[in-house]
Amino acid sequence: MNLVDVHCHLNHDAFKDDLDEVLKRAEKAGLKSLLVSGVNPVSNQQVLALSKKHPLIKASLGIYPIDALGLSEEEIGLPRQTVPINLEEEFAFIKKHQKEVVAIGEVGMDFHWADKEKTYQQQADNFRRIIRFAISIKKPIVIHSRKAEKECLEILEQEIKNKEIPVINHCFSGKKSLIRKAAELGHHFSIPPNILRSHSFQTLVKMVDLKQLLTETDSPYLSPYAEQRNEPAFILESIKKIAEIKQITEKEAADRIWENYCRIFNVI
Numbered sequence: 001m002n003l004v005d006v007h008c009h010l011n012h013d014a015f016k017d018d019l020d021e022v023l024k025r026a027e028k029a030g031l032k033s034l035l036v037s038g039v040n041p042v043s044n045q046q047v048l049a050l051s052k053k054h055p056l057i058k059a060s061l062g063i064y065p066i067d068a069l070g071l072s073e074e075e076i077g078l079p080r081q082t083v084p085i086n087l088e089e090e091f092a093f094i095k096k097h098q099k100e101v102v103a104i105g106e107v108g109m110d111f112h113w114a115d116k117e118k119t120y121q122q123q124a125d126n127f128r129r130i131i132r133f134a135i136s137i138k139k140p141i142v143i144h145s146r147k148a149e150k151e152c153l154e155i156l157e158q159e160i161k162n163k164e165i166p167v168i169n170h171c172f173s174g175k176k177s178l179i180r181k182a183a184e185l186g187h188h189f190s191i192p193p194n195i196l197r198s199h200s201f202q203t204l205v206k207m208v209d210l211k212q213l214l215t216e217t218d219s220p221y222l223s224p225y226a227e228q229r230n231e232p233a234f235i236l237e238s239i240k241k242i243a244e245i246k247q248i249t250e251k252e253a254a255d256r257i258w259e260n261y262c263r264i265f266n267v268i
Contacts, residue, residue, distance in 0.1 A: 001254035003030040003239065004261045005232040006190050007106065007142060007170045007216035010036045010057065011046040013077040014220035014229050023056055026232040030254070031056065033261065034232050037106045037142060039064035040072070041090055042079035048097060060103040060142055061094050063087065065110045068126045069119060077220070087126065091133050102265050104134040105142020106170055109155075112147040123148075124155060131159040140166040140265055142190075149174030153181055166264045171218055173200060176207065183208050188264060190216035193224035193237040205245045210256050214264070215239065 005026070015022055026034060036051065037060045038044035044061040051059040066072060067081035094101060107130045109123045134141045145152040149172065156167055167187040172179070182189070189208055192215075195201040205213065215238040223230035224237040243253035261267060 001030045001239075001251055002032045002258040003235045003254055004033045004035075004215060004258060005031060005217050005219070005235050006035045006103075006168065006214045006261065006265075007037050007060070008034055008219040008232055009039075009078060009221075010034065010219065010232075011038075011043055011050060011078065012220050015231075022231050022233075023054060027056065029233040029236055031232050031235060032258070033058055033267070035060045035102060035142075035265075038062045039078055039106065040067040040081040040085060041093065042081075044090070044093065046079070048100060051100060058102045059097075059100055060105050061097075061101050062104065062106040062142065063090060063126070063130055064106060064144065065108055065123050065126065065148075066113045069114060069122060071114060087129055087133075094133075095137060098137050098139070101139065102267075103140045103142050103168070104130065104137075105140075105168070106144040107131075107134075107141060108144040109148035109152050110144060110146045111151075116148075120151070124151070127152070127155055128159055131156065135160065135164045138165060140168060142168045142170050143172075144170055145172065145174070149178050153178060153185070156187075157185060168214060168264065170216060171222065172204065176203070179204055179207050183212060186212075188212045188214055188260070190214040191238050191242060192216050192218050192222040193230060193234040194222040195241045196224040196237055202241070202245060205242055210242075210246055210248075210253075211260060213242065213257060214260055215242075215257055
């Protein structure tokens with residue numbers, strides 16, 4: 001089977017001592033491509049470096065909504081961003097390396113870590129600028145929308161009118177009406193291994209056509225196993241559960257999702 005992880009953070013401190021072993025396990029499990037996502041200027045540089053060192057890794061460069069505001073969490077295992085990001089400077093950096101970049105993400109809005117009343121307008125303005133940039137360089141966009149699913153969908157619908165670029169909703173946790181709305185807009189959804197324990201992800205897979213599904217781990221987060229670090233090899237758990245829900249074989253689920261990946265990210 002050809003497997004893909006379209007969203008992970010292998011530049012996280014959780015992998016600093018055994019990344020090579022993690023990649024070996026991923027290859028053994030059948031992973032053919034890992035999209036490592038950046039969140040700010042320093043992490044984007046790290047992601048690019050990893051993609052040049054390891055053929056399995058592809059670069060997805062992002063501007064995490066909290067980092068864009070300079071409100072990076074205290075201890076997250078990724079480079080901290082304590083001042084607002086200069087978007088134009090980061091756009092210039094990404095454009096300079098656009099041939100090495102497969103997607104823009106993760107980007108979006110977040111009202112879990114940031115107060116909605118205080119930050120909505122700035123987050124919305126940043127998000128619109130990022131979407132327009134992604135369209136200008138014709139790259140798929142990977143969306144983070146924690147506690148901001150409705151707001152992100154509204155802006156995406158306004159900014160991407162003719163499906164100029166693919167939209168991938170990473171770890172989408174919106175209610176059923178928002179799942180339907182995103183699916184109707186032609187969006188895609190990446191499913192993490194903790195679908196084993198998450199009824200909301202199970203519901204999403206039931207509702208959405210297989211041609212709009214992808215797999216991710218968000219490593220080291222969202223592990224299918226309590227108290228255990230997540231890693232790309234666990235994509236198999238997403239495949240197994242998707243196959244069970246869709247009542248198809250694991251190979252068929254894996255093959256269809258690989259086809260989706262190749263189409264969405266223009267992989268030849």
